[in-house]
Amino acid sequence: MQQSEQETIARRISREELVRELRRFLRDDAVLYAAEDTRPYECDGLSAYRRVPWLVVLPETTAQVQRIARLCFENNVPLVARGAGTGLSGGALPLENGILLNLARLSGVLEIDPLNRTARVEPGVRNLAISEAAAPQGLYYAPDPSSQIACTIGGNVAENSGGVHCLKYGLTVHNILQLKVVTIEGELLTIGSSALDSPGFDLLALMTGSEGMLGIIVEITVKLLPQPERAQVVMAAFGDVTSAGAAVAEIIGAGIIPAGLEMMDNLAIRAAEDFVHAGYPVDVAAILLCELDGTNDEVSEQILLVRDLLLQAGATEVRTARDEQERLRFWQGRKAAFPAVGRIAPDYYCMDGTIPRGRLAEVLNRIAEMSREYELPVANVFHAGDGNLHPLILYDANTPGELERTEELGGKILELCVEVGGTITGEHGVGVEKINQMCVQFNEQELQQFHALKSAFDARGLLNPGKAIPTLARCAEFGAMHVHHGKLPHPELERF
Amino acid sequence: MSNDLTSELQQQISEAYAQGTPLQIAGAGTKAFYGRTPHGEPLSRGAHRGRNKYSPNEHVNSAPSCTPLAEIEAELATHNQMLAFEPPHFGAGATLGGTVACGFSGPRRPYAGAARDFVLGTKILNGKGELLRFGGEVMKNVAGYDVARLMTGAMGALGVLLEVSLKVLPRPAVEVTLRKDLDESRALKAMNRWSGLPLPLSAAACDGEHMFIRLSGSTKGVKAAGQKIGGDVLAEDEQIWERLREHRHGFFESATPLWRVSVAPGTAPLALRGKSLLEWNGALRWLKSTDDATSMRTLVERHGGHATLFRGGDRDGQVFHPLPPGLMQIHENLKRAFDPACILNPGRWYTQL
Ligand SMILES: Cc1cc2nc3c(=O)[nH]c(=O)nc-3n(C[C@H](O)[C@H](O)[C@H](O)COP(=O)(O)OP(=O)(O)OC[C@H]3O[C@@H](n4cnc5c(N)ncnc54)[C@H](O)[C@@H]3O)c2cc1C
Numbered sequence: 001m002q003q004s005e006q007e008t009i010a011r012r013i014s015r016e017e018l019v020r021e022l023r024r025f026l027r028d029d030a031v032l033y034a035a036e037d038t039r040p041y042e043c044d045g046l047s048a049y050r051r052v053p054w055l056v057v058l059p060e061t062t063a064q065v066q067r068i069a070r071l072c073f074e075n076n077v078p079l080v081a082r083g084a085g086t087g088l089s090g091g092a093l094p095l096e097n098g099i100l101l102n103l104a105r106l107s108g109v110l111e112i113d114p115l116n117r118t119a120r121v122e123p124g125v126r127n128l129a130i131s132e133a134a135a136p137q138g139l140y141y142a143p144d145p146s147s148q149i150a151c152t153i154g155g156n157v158a159e160n161s162g163g164v165h166c167l168k169y170g171l172t173v174h175n176i177l178q179l180k181v182v183t184i185e186g187e188l189l190t191i192g193s194s195a196l197d198s199p200g201f202d203l204l205a206l207m208t209g210s211e212g213m214l215g216i217i218v219e220i221t222v223k224l225l226p227q228p229e230r231a232q233v234v235m236a237a238f239g240d241v242t243s244a245g246a247a248v249a250e251i252i253g254a255g256i257i258p259a260g261l262e263m264m265d266n267l268a269i270r271a272a273e274d275f276v277h278a279g280y281p282v283d284v285a286a287i288l289l290c291e292l293d294g295t296n297d298e299v300s301e302q303i304l305l306v307r308d309l310l311l312q313a314g315a316t317e318v319r320t321a322r323d324e325q326e327r328l329r330f331w332q333g334r335k336a337a338f339p340a341v342g343r344i345a346p347d348y349y350c351m352d353g354t355i356p357r358g359r360l361a362e363v364l365n366r367i368a369e370m371s372r373e374y375e376l377p378v379a380n381v382f383h384a385g386d387g388n389l390h391p392l393i394l395y396d397a398n399t400p401g402e403l404e405r406t407e408e409l410g411g412k413i414l415e416l417c418v419e420v421g422g423t424i425t426g427e428h429g430v431g432v433e434k435i436n437q438m439c440v441q442f443n444e445q446e447l448q449q450f451h452a453l454k455s456a457f458d459a460r461g462l463l464n465p466g467k468a469i470p471t472l473a474r475c476a477e478f479g480a481m482h483v484h485h486g487k488l489p490h491p492e493l494e495r496f
Numbered sequence: 497m498s499n500d501l502t503s504e505l506q507q508q509i510s511e512a513y514a515q516g517t518p519l520q521i522a523g524a525g526t527k528a529f530y531g532r533t534p535h536g537e538p539l540s541r542g543a544h545r546g547r548n549k550y551s552p553n554e555h556v557n558s559a560p561s562c563t564p565l566a567e568i569e570a571e572l573a574t575h576n577q578m579l580a581f582e583p584p585h586f587g588a589g590a591t592l593g594g595t596v597a598c599g600f601s602g603p604r605r606p607y608a609g610a611a612r613d614f615v616l617g618t619k620i621l622n623g624k625g626e627l628l629r630f631g632g633e634v635m636k637n638v639a640g641y642d643v644a645r646l647m648t649g650a651m652g653a654l655g656v657l658l659e660v661s662l663k664v665l666p667r668p669a670v671e672v673t674l675r676k677d678l679d680e681s682r683a684l685k686a687m688n689r690w691s692g693l694p695l696p697l698s699a700a701a702c703d704g705e706h707m708f709i710r711l712s713g714s715t716k717g718v719k720a721a722g723q724k725i726g727g728d729v730l731a732e733d734e735q736i737w738e739r740l741r742e743h744r745h746g747f748f749e750s751a752t753p754l755w756r757v758s759v760a761p762g763t764a765p766l767a768l769r770g771k772s773l774l775e776w777n778g779a780l781r782w783l784k785s786t787d788d789a790t791s792m793r794t795l796v797e798r799h800g801g802h803a804t805l806f807r808g809g810d811r812d813g814q815v816f817h818p819l820p821p822g823l824m825q826i827h828e829n830l831k832r833a834f835d836p837a838c839i840l841n842p843g844r845w846y847t848q849l
Contacts, residue, residue: 160638469641
């Protein structure tokens with residue numbers, strides 16, 4: 001895989017020496033190297049890529065993170081940060097010659113400030129735990145990835161994660177105020193502030209979504225929002241995917257910003273229904289879940305509008321959740337959709353392209369065609385309001401050649417997203433998974449600019465090497481491979 | 497009106513890069529007062545025009561950076577949409593590029609977000625004259641580092657903006673402004689208390705004697721919230737928010753240096769000398785003061801904030817809050833990564849940037 005990039009780093013210390021150095025300031029159980037201890041960290045949420053780590057380190061304080069970074073810097077040891085390991089692009093895939101830095105033990109909620117509506121937390125705090133800690137003040141943290149019971153806020157910042165409610169309330173980047181970051185040289189930087197801006201370049205935005213490539217995030221101040229007075233969900237069923245896609249465009253075009261607007265296709269509906277009995281109709285082509293929140297009056301007004309729009313767009317059934325239990329059940333089905341799909345196939349591969357909302361129906365139909373062509377079922381469950389697709393390709397890794405076919409189909413889907421004016425990743429990040437497709441989305445000079453930017457933080461390339469940004473050599477190889485398989489992808493694109 | 501000067505601009509930058517000639521990037525010049533004194537050969541994008549690409553159903557507007565802001569806003573209004581960060585123009589002819597390069601945001605900022613929150617993509621020329629595109633026109637995009645947002649508010653120091661794609665939002669159906677007689681300290685408490693409740697707030701300010709609160713949303717929602725908060729409904733023709741945003745409010749008519757102090761919104765009134773006006777629930781505090789910059793900044797820093805000499809005073813001095821050494825190093829490294837010969841708006845931020 002990324003062997004070539006890794007091998008260019010000449011480590012100046014043996015594992016035994018490094019363990020000894022680390023144990024000078026870390027407990028014995030915070031430095032793991034025996035295969036049985038490190039194997040649980042061999043992959044993140046993208047289990048198709050695995051590598052048993054060379055060394056796993058579990059710091060408990062910022063000062064320890066700084067010392068670890070300094071050791072790495074002095075001895076040329078690569079460093080990969082890891083939160084909960086729920087990432088879906090292999091961003092936390094460990095290295096054979098570097099440290100996997102597990103931040104799970106930095107898990108304190110340091111402060112909830114109700115007047116300024118902020119929470120200051122350590123990176124290992126789980127996403128949902130922030131809202132739980134803020135609930136007594138009537139506040140919550142808005143970005144809610146479906147993995148929110150497990151994923152960490154550090155990982156959320158590193159991926160710029162989104163969630164069901166990001167349509168109205170924004171992504172991670174819109175909901176954080178300040179970061180404390182340890183550089184590879186072991187220095188502690190404060191980026192952003194408790195105010196709404198800070199002097200200089202917008203490093204807060206730059207760090208968000210940087211996939212552990214620029215620094216280790218050790219503290220995060222997030223914005224909290226008042227819990228809405230009322231939230232209500234409307235479920236609409238459609239006889240075909242095209243009209244469901246059109247309904248999404250209608251709602252957004254009508255000037256309504258729902259709190260969430262999600263779509264599931266038949267395969268995903270049936271899987272979720274079997275798994276959690278959410279009460280979805282199982283004989284329809286697609287459902288939309290549209291959540292409206294705000295003051296009581298506002299929500300009542302919007303429900304009427306949305307119902308009309310959905311019916312006009314051809315919904316065969318429109319149901320408003322009768323009570324809070326039913327609302328939560330509707331969402332539970334959506335949030336459990338990935339694991340639910342995991343139950344109907346030995347393996348699934350989750351894609352993450354974003355497209356203009358107006359092209360939803362067209363792209364979904366083309367994905368269906370490709371699915372038939374490759375003879376691999378694809379389930380769709382995604383953030384429709386944002387145009388953020390999550391095609392789940394069902395496959396069996398034990399069938400020879402099926403993973404390769406899956407990856408090829410996935411690549412084709414991402415290239416289709418770029419073709420219609422979108423991007424290869426909306427929220428899951430590039431990691432190791434989409435590194436080849438980066439060569440499709442960006443040209444040589446743009447990739448070189450990314451590398452120069454990375455050097456401004458990490459000139460030796462020790463932080464998460466081989467991820468997120470491909471080397472030009474790799475792109476050349478990928479280009480050649482593509483020509484080999486047939487024709488160049490999208491010769492009509494000006495950049496390629 | 498289309499007049500693509502990309503290749504001319506590209507050539508001018510490539511030559512300047514080869515010769516190490518400093519360039520000052522200018523749009524309409526409405527924000528020339530901001531930052532340290534510009535110097536260098538003018539790189540004018542004035543004549544660089546192109547078509548504004550507006551997709552109302554996608555909530556996206558992409559335009560060449562020299563498009564007048566007013567033109568974009570007028571077009572959005574025809575579809576009942578807006579730039580939700582309510583950028584100040586600070587003069588006729590303000591351009592999209594200047595607005596995004598300065599990263600200014602108006603009254604809606606604490607609720608809707610800042611300029612950078614709405615930037616989806618940019619096309620730029622870096623300091624070598626390379627034409628690069630980052631981000632795009634879709635709502636979510638995490639491919640590569642977020643250079644589009646990094647460009648926002650960078651004041652041209654990292655690249656010349658050629659095109660910017662912005663997310664736009666529907667206009668609220670109704671807006672009402674309430675006024676209550678409250679001094680600074682009581683207004684700060686009230687504004688932040690209301691902001692912690694689920695109410696359709698969209699702006700909050702205090703001029704020292706009155707608190708102003710704007711509500712935006714549906715007719716019923718705004719009415720209910722107005723009854724909860726109380727106060728007098730302000731006549732629309734008072735244009736309070738526009739006057740605050742454009743610095744046409746009486747407070748700003750003054751030759752005294754104008755400071756922009758940025759702190760956590762709930763911070764109690766700061767012991768600074770001079771007359772002040774609060775916006776953004778208190779997160780933004782305008783201050784007219786001739787006080788010594790160092791002592792003022794020491795105090796503001798103790799509250800986790802920073803102070804900018806926004807207008808007037810010594811434009812060759814430390815206009816922006818000094819950065820700690822570690823952060824300054826990163827800034828210098830980034831500057832070199834995008835502009836290796838240091839020719840783009842040099843010294844506009846700090847002497848070494
Ligand atoms: C069932 C399921 C549902 C999901 N749903 C969503 C969803 O709705 N929306 C969404 O956006 N994502 C979703 N994800 C993806 C994933 O949960 C997110 O990307 C999440 O933010 C990862 O957090 P983590 O703590 O698990 O990070 P990890 O997977 O451990 O790491 C992710 C990346 O961040 C880096 N990193 C982690 N912590 C730090 C740190 N402190 N400092 C610097 N770098 C760090 C790592 O090096 C790696 O590159 C889902 C995943 C699963 C399995």
